[in-house]
Amino acid sequence: MKKIINSPEAVVNEMCLGMERAHPDYLVFDPKYRVLSRKQPDKSKVCLISGGGSGHEPAHGGFVGKGMLDAAVCGDVFASPSTVQVYNAIVNNKTDKGTLLIIKNYTGDKLNFEAAAEMAQEDDDIAVEKVYVEDDVAVKNSLYTVGRRGVAGTVFVHKIAGAAAETGLELPQVKRIAEKVAENVRSIGFALTSCTVPAKGTPTFTLAEDELEFGVGIHGEPGVERKKITGSDDLAQKLLDMILEDMPLVRGEKAALMINGLGATPLQELYILNNSAGKILDQHGIKVYRTFVGNYMTAIDMAGASISLLKLDDETMAYLDSPADTPAFGLL
């Protein structure tokens, strides 16, 4: 295993400390419950909390900051944070307007975030609402999931619900907007190589030199099929076909596009894939309103990428355009 780490056990803590050191004006790290919170909390707005297993950096700590999340709860690599972690994140970041939990649809995350929400409501009288993200069109009922998996589209929920919360909207309104984003975003990814979980030390799966895993999950879960590697244009076509089959867009509709690297993919290739995707969306007459290319929701050191498409309306477009200032997502 070739990794820049000190020991597998120390990965999550040292990574969070490294994030806090890099972004001292943005983040405070609570090592006891492994929560990254805003350095300057705003108690007058709805609190947005997300998180999940680590290994998806910059998600979720990189999206803590003005215009996006208030706190991110960090589980072990590819493992949900515990109920106690999430509960303490809710209590320690509570505001006057209640809390919205943004949960990627994995069985472990659901259980722990829901139990924590119940505790915070019953014991501490905090209003807690939940929104689930299940944007991955590749497969249903996967390794850790009943239903669809939550992947990179989650970042759009953080951004748009975060902007809505920042304007001072009440909890039901922020929840409604977050749900609208979750309902209108679709993603699908592929892997050229497996990731290596530090504690295991060997790749999760193996691909031949000319093979890719089409529809892979962000924990290395199996996808739809193994394919021979083809060109970027062909790959983008197959990915977008699956997205647009699931969520048809008519000519003239507007969408936000995310070309997300899975951890070990150079920006060179992500931009080439973006060019391929853009040409196809042009052919469909779909207007790409904003594009995001980079590492947003990774699978540790997996080579590969995902495409997310968010269908926009006037409301979500306006919130997408609002400023955001976080370690991994800035919009002036």
Place this chain on the structure above:
Amino acid sequence: MKKIINSPEAVVNEMCLGMERAHPDYLVFDPKYRVLSRKQPDKSKVCLISGGGSGHEPAHGGFVGKGMLDAAVCGDVFASPSTVQVYNAIVNNKTDKGTLLIIKNYTGDKLNFEAAAEMAQEDDDIAVEKVYVEDDVAVKNSLYTVGRRGVAGTVFVHKIAGAAAETGLELPQVKRIAEKVAENVRSIGFALTSCTVPAKGTPTFTLAEDELEFGVGIHGEPGVERKKITGSDDLAQKLLDMILEDMPLVRGEKAALMINGLGATPLQELYILNNSAGKILDQHGIKVYRTFVGNYMTAIDMAGASISLLKLDDETMAYLDSPADTPAFGLL
């Protein structure tokens, strides 16, 4: 070769088109001379042009925008842009205040940028100045270099000279500030894996499973030695020892720190390395004024990282703090 491309020949053009598509408010791509320029040029300031071989994404096109570069000239992968390319970049982006070329110290880049500067001065009467960056403390007289190599520290030159130019300073002043940054920045990197140049299709070098190349160049040039992989703390110590031996900082001095991924390194590991580096700088009493963690100057798909340290004074600190708004570098 596992890459998301259509063909090796199309890599640079399609990547630049993909950048333009992703950032239409920031960038315009001239496919004839392969130049990425600002969408909204400002003719009242000194023009800053950089560039070099492709394969270092987001460098250099990602740093074109307000507060940084005016244009980036894109060579083939790991090959200098031609004199004609650079000359046209200078002519097509000329402003009322002259042009500063920011050149990484490689033999090919120096030759072509210098010849282009001469042509633009003689034929078009454009005042052109040059600054050279040679921040890599690993080796002297490398594969493509007489003297030291220019690596990730170049991004600090873009940032700080860019901020100075934005205030309306004259060419000699902007050059002086760019040179001050170049003189006060040091970098060193290491590789866990080789990069693969698309046109070649196979890795440039091979490392054993437990080996790293210490002092590697951003084109896969050999470093100081091959070492057994150790922990992140130990690695950061060795890297910073070489930097601080070359550029001693006394207790209380301020520095900007960059933990730069070489293309295939997950953010998880970069943040762990940042934590290691931060602890060591704390011990030295060096105040880390700002930290940048991410992919800034890559070597295609190399796994590995570099550390850059920039010694700051009041002037460079102020320009480092100025806002920047580019595809790959934003500062509010």
